[in-house]
Amino acid sequence: MSALLSLRDVSYAYHNLKGETPALSHISFDVPQGEFLAIVGPSGCGKSTLLSIIAGLLIPETGDLFYKDQPIARGNAGNIMKIGYMLQRDHLFEWRTIYQNVILGLELNRALTQENRDHVTQLLKDYDLYAFRDKKPSELSGGMRQRAALIRTMAIHPDLLLLDEPFSALDSQTRLNVSADIAHLIRSTGKTAVLITHDLSEAITLADRVLVLSRRPASVICEMPVRLNADRQDPMAVRNTAEYRLCFNHLWEVLTNEQTAVQPA
């Protein structure tokens, strides 16, 4: 599989008058076309900074990004590839109906064609939101809102999906169901996705491969492919497999070693 996205030696630091805070240090990895990659790491290690760099919202201080082996000019990611970004909260606008919310990306991209409208309508039907298209976001449950946020992201036909802990605001049962739904949608459409999470179970259940980042400044300390003999649509079935337990134990060990190895005296 050729790499859709590659990062080479990417480093980034935040600056203020008190000094600089290194966030990322020499990060390199590839994301092949169609892969679902999960990135885990300790809290505050710079996972969201990494996604912002991939999305072109931040410009790396050193290092390069490549889209299909073509270098991406600094901060130009959004112009070269279509990026769908799901944030921790759904951020549906209360002053818009669900339908107006899901077509927001199409409006911004001036792509409100009949074909795209039909696509959105189909997605709303597929994910049981069609009956709620004229409702306000506050009238929907957390799970439904997050599904609407995913449809808003998918409506623009993204080449790459960036998921920044999109299930963290949901209760645990809704979280399992919504994450399975979202993973199904991503897999069925063959989209390439990068998921940031601090939940090891979520990473193993959803992803084809898991990258582990170190404490800040983050660097890649472990890379683990996930091969499961279970229906990924059923999160409980996945969690009951021996492969899942092996993966979980391995990741747990890596993260625990990372925590203890670099604890200041």
Place this chain on the structure above:
Amino acid sequence: MNRRLSSQPDGISAEQQLFLSAHRRHHHIITLCRLLLIVIFLSLWETAARRQWIDPFFFSSPTGIAAYLYQMLSDHSFFMHTGITLLETIASFLLVTLLSLLCATLLWYIRGLAEILEPYLVILNSLPKSALAPLLIVWLGTGTGTIIVAGISVAVFGSIINLYTGFTQADPEMLKLIYTLGGSRFDALRKVILPGSVPLILSSMKVNIGLSLVGVIIGEFLAARRGLGYLIIYGSQVFQLSMVITSIIILCAIAMAFYKLIQNLEHYYRKKY
């Protein structure tokens, strides 16, 4: 019968009806107390004036005020003076709303502009606006234009600061969403900042209408031959206290009416969104 399970044919439980009637009773008592307070105040005032406990020449009396109001209505001067004050206030208010929205938008949109202008805005906002009125008369002369500018000067700087502060407090994640969906800063403005700030704009309008009225009255004190502000200053100079107090009462009614109007607009918006 179990009280908790009791219900009425119209679908409202007995407990709910009890709650509703208690609520209505409370509401009626409050209204009655308010009315009683004003009746007692007016009666005391009238009695004090008639029995010469206070000098009616300086303090007027409710019947004196009613008589003056009737006279104003008969000779149509009520409509002329109230109309001009209303017109100037509405013009000031609309211009304040428009100008402050425009300036706050520019301050948010052009990075660095707010940092440059912030100290000037703070100084202009802190300045007692009545101190500007003599300058306005020298620069603009006397007349409606000067009074409208006086009305604007009282409200506009505070409104700009208030709106701009509100704009900067928009959820940064919502702006990030716009940028990740391929939107520009202008898109962030029209899709997030402005629609998300409607409640703030409405509450700012509530403050502005009162301040515009204050500014217009200050302007009319100094540079008018018509209007309620003029009546107040003229009445005090010729010791016609009925004229002064009647004008103040009309001003109270205008301020209340404007406030209610914007409050209704706010309720309509909340109901719709």
